[in-house]
Amino acid sequence: MGQTNAAYRISHLDALEAESVFVMREVAAEFERPVLLFSGGKDSIVMLRLAEKAFHPGRIPFPVMHVDTGHNFPEVLEYRDRRVAELGVQLVIASVPEALERGLVREPADGTRNRIQTPVLLDAVEKYRFDALFGGARRDEEKARAKERVFSFRDEFGQWDPRNQRPELWSLYNSKISPGESIRVFPLSNWTELDIWHYIARERIDLPSIYFAHDREVVDRGGMLYGVNEFIRPRAGETVTKRRVRYRTVGDASMTAAVPSEADTVEKVIDEVASTRITERGATRGDDKVSEAAMEDRKREGYF
Amino acid sequence: MTVSPVDKVDMLRFATAGSVDDGKSTLIGRLLYDTKSLFTDQLEAVEAVSAARGDEYTNLALLTDGLRAEREQGITIDVAYRYFATPRRKFIIGDTPGHIQYTRNMVTGASTADLAIILVDARKGLVEQSRRHAFLCSLLRVPHLVLCVNKMDLVDYSQEVFDAIADEFASFAAKLDAPDLTAIPVSALNGDNIVGRSDKMPWYEGPSLLHHLEHVHIASDRNLVDVRFPVQYVIRPQSSAVLDYRGYAGQVASGVLKPGDEVLVLPSGLTTRIAGIDTADGPVDEAFPPMSVTVRLEDEIDIARGDLICRPHNAPAVAQDIEAMVCWMDESAPLSVGGKYAIKHTTRSVRGIVKALHYRLDINTLHRDEAASSLGLNEIGRIRLRTTQPLLVDEYRRNRTTGGFIIIDEVTNRTVGAGMIVAAS
Numbered sequence: 095m096g097q098t099n100a101a102y103r104i105s106h107l108d109a110l111e112a113e114s115v116f117v118m119r120e121v122a123a124e125f126e127r128p129v130l131l132f133s134g135g136k137d138s139i140v141m142l143r144l145a146e147k148a149f150h151p152g153r154i155p156f157p158v159m160h161v162d163t164g165h166n167f168p169e170v171l172e173y174r175d176r177r178v179a180e181l182g183v184q185l186v187i188a189s190v191p192e193a194l195e196r197g198l199v200r201e202p203a204d205g206t207r208n209r210i211q212t213p214v215l216l217d218a219v220e221k222y223r224f225d226a227l228f229g230g231a232r233r234d235e236e237k238a239r240a241k242e243r244v245f246s247f248r249d250e251f252g253q254w255d256p257r258n259q260r261p262e263l264w265s266l267y268n269s270k271i272s273p274g275e276s277i278r279v280f281p282l283s284n285w286t287e288l289d290i291w292h293y294i295a296r297e298r299i300d301l302p303s304i305y306f307a308h309d310r311e312v313v314d315r316g317g318m319l320y321g322v323n324e325f326i327r328p329r330a331g332e333t334v335t336k337r338r339v340r341y342r343t344v345g346d347a348s349m350t351a352a353v354p355s356e357a358d359t360v361e362k363v364i365d366e367v368a369s370t371r372i373t374e375r376g377a378t379r380g381d382d383k384v385s386e387a388a389m390e391d392r393k394r395e396g397y398f
Numbered sequence: 399m400t401v402s403p404v405d406k407v408d409m410l411r412f413a414t415a416g417s418v419d420d421g422k423s424t425l426i427g428r429l430l431y432d433t434k435s436l437f438t439d440q441l442e443a444v445e446a447v448s449a450a451r452g453d454e455y456t457n458l459a460l461l462t463d464g465l466r467a468e469r470e471q472g473i474t475i476d477v478a479y480r481y482f483a484t485p486r487r488k489f490i491i492g493d494t495p496g497h498i499q500y501t502r503n504m505v506t507g508a509s510t511a512d513l514a515i516i517l518v519d520a521r522k523g524l525v526e527q528s529r530r531h532a533f534l535c536s537l538l539r540v541p542h543l544v545l546c547v548n549k550m551d552l553v554d555y556s557q558e559v560f561d562a563i564a565d566e567f568a569s570f571a572a573k574l575d576a577p578d579l580t581a582i583p584v585s586a587l588n589g590d591n592i593v594g595r596s597d598k599m600p601w602y603e604g605p606s607l608l609h610h611l612e613h614v615h616i617a618s619d620r621n622l623v624d625v626r627f628p629v630q631y632v633i634r635p636q637s638s639a640v641l642d643y644r645g646y647a648g649q650v651a652s653g654v655l656k657p658g659d660e661v662l663v664l665p666s667g668l669t670t671r672i673a674g675i676d677t678a679d680g681p682v683d684e685a686f687p688p689m690s691v692t693v694r695l696e697d698e699i700d701i702a703r704g705d706l707i708c709r710p711h712n713a714p715a716v717a718q719d720i721e722a723m724v725c726w727m728d729e730s731a732p733l734s735v736g737g738k739y740a741i742k743h744t745t746r747s748v749r750g751i752v753k754a755l756h757y758r759l760d761i762n763t764l765h766r767d768e769a770a771s772s773l774g775l776n777e778i779g780r781i782r783l784r785t786t787q788p789l790l791v792d793e794y795r796r797n798r799t800t801g802g803f804i805i806i807d808e809v810t811n812r813t814v815g816a817g818m819i820v821a822a823s
Contacts, residue, residue, distance in 0.1 A: 102617070103408060104688065104689065105407060105408065106407050106488040109409050109688055110409075111690075112649060112690040113690075115690040116630070116648075116649045116690050119630045119631040119647055120745075123631045123703050146678065147677070147678035148647070148690075149631075149633060149647075150676070150678035151633070151635055151637075151639070151643055151676075152633050152635035152640075153635065233479045233480075234480075237461070240478045240479055241477070241478050241479075261505070261727050261804075261813045261816070262813070263505065263506055263509040263510075263802065263804055263813070263816045264802045265510075266802065266803065266804045268811070268813045270740065270806055270811040283479070284481070284490055286481045286483075289488075370437075371437055371438045373437040
């Protein structure tokens with residue numbers, strides 16, 4: 095041997111990358127029609143980079159799909175189109191406004207579209223017959239997600255049954271499904287928010303500008319700062335103030351809140367994420383506060 | 399908080415096991431809490447639920463029991479994965495269920511673990527489930543075991559109680575071929591010996607649990623001797639930019655690959671040399687586990703997914719008849735002799751038929767029942783399997799990647815069993 099084991103160390107970030115690349119190649123090898131879900135958020139941006147790496151020097155061998163609620167941050171749409179063009183991948187758009195128009199879903203009374211994303215997603219899965227859907231979800235995000243497999247089986251209705259998951263041993267992922275069923279695949283399962291940011295820094299990945307501190311007009315709604323935009327209008331009694339903020343997550347623009355921040359570079363964001371005492375979802379997502387099991391319930395319906 | 403340079407931090411995966419109510423979830427909650435890995439909104443949510451339920455103290459178990467059914471019943475059903483980091487290491491915890499009917503989920507959590515914590519209630523000592531979990535950990539070759547004797551606060555921090563349990567466990571573990579065993583007296587509820595040393599147990603001279611987790615030596619657990627590279631995906635871009643590129647992508651299972659090395663390709667038996675090892679960040683001088691790389695070879699030989707690259711004088715067995723220990727995981731139908739299944743081993747999928755069930759093992763007494771004719775849910779036994787095509791296998795004890803396989807029911811498509819290869823012919 096000659097060399098000691100110590101020479102063959104691998105950092106945790108490299109180990110995570112190697113695992114995610116393995117998962118992506120496994121899906122490309124075993125499924126007929128995989129697709130990568132791309133929201134323009136940091137996790138799906140990291141997934142695109144991992145996909146690029148997994149098939150280098152070839153191209154990414156599957157399309158990218160955006161489930162578009164119609165409530166977008168303009169910076170994110172611009173980023174999406176630019177990145178997809180750079181990579182030369184096909185972009186599929188599953189459009190909520192279009193689904194509203196043809197009556198597949200109805201606008202909820204509160205105007206938020208998180209819940210009606212699910213039927214639109216499932217409709218697109220059926221239309222394109224996607225059998226494996228990469229999602230950027232991480233187990234550190236939420237307690238129901240912490241329970242989910244890397245390969246998460248969904249029945250023909252897209253439903254997750256948390257009590258009846260397939261055992262997942264070693265790195266032997268079971269990709270067998272019947273027609274109509276699908277697997278949600280989470281290559282970032284073992285990454286944390288901080289890992290994502292370290293990786294963004296190391297890989298010098300560029301991000302939509304809303305992830306960095308900027309001045310924005312906001313309203314304070316239940317302790318959360320919502321940027322005023324065409325989807326979020328000040329209600330009676332609310333005052334609009336200009337604050338220095340950034341977004342920790344990029345979701346539906348009608349319900350994703352910003353956090354007060356001075357972090358205008360990746361390095362400053364890393365420092366901020368390392369010292370924050372609030373989870374990213376707790377700080378920014380109105381939808382997870384609905385009930386104790388809001389995420390689990392939505393996932394059972396076919397959401398991520 | 400200062401952040402260590404990310405390239406200096408390695409990763410430890412550990413599983414927690416133990417009987418119901420031994421305090422696994424509390425232990426994890428405590429580790430997260432004391433390493434400041436808990437967030438205030440998570441904690442507030444747990445405090446609110448605890449208060450509403452009338453719990454006397456904040457029930458940290460509510461942090462890990464993420465499913466509605468688990469919270470309603472107060473038990474852990476499925477593995478939950480949790481993450482925390484210290485400046486020295488990053489940790490992935492597989493919080494596995496204690497209930498006997500979820501043994502398969504404990505096996506799931508242990509299959510990827512570098513270390514397992516077996517939690518025992520100091521008042522009760524070793525129970526059936528402690529022995530069962532220790533046995534499962536040894537069967538799955540988890541390299542390091544930690545016996546945490548919990549609830550020491552309820553036995554007046556007694557050294558005699560701890561020593562008796564630790565001794566009993568050590569003599570049981572000796573029968574199991576458990577490679578590395580450490581025993582630590584703790585109180586997960588109060589945080590004794592979890593992150594720092596406890597002044598309540600001056601007689602204990604070993605490390606705190608966290609100190610042990612941070613320092614346990616895992617680098618040599620990897621097999622760097624036997625080169626095993628299962629081909630996962632052939633990269634052959636149809637692009638004028640990289641004309642005639644043909645690379646074999648995969649994750650190094652064991653050993654060290656270098657450009658120029660003579661290699662043997664199985665099952666074809668052809669030999670060639672490594673022309674280069676590529677990554678998206680450029681070529682590398684060597685590849686070792688768990689790197690995901692792309693290998694180019696000097697000669698054009700036909701290689702597909704499921705093939706394996708190794709060294710000419712150190713090859714796995716090429717076998718259709720396999721002896722294996724199997725943990726059965728399906729409640730709907732037992733494993734029976736004559737049963738046909740789909741088998742996934744490394745990147746190769748074949749069909750297999752169970753030719754014989756040599757015995758079913760009673761994992762409490764380690765007694766072998768040779769009269770058994772089937773394996774039910776959570777039962778373990780030794781089988782002989784014949785496959786339609788050869789598998790490229792090593793003994794599981796030598797190589798967790800080329801020695802493990804899963805069994806899939808061809809009708810339901812469910813993963814119904816986990817196999818660990820004992821021998822091949």
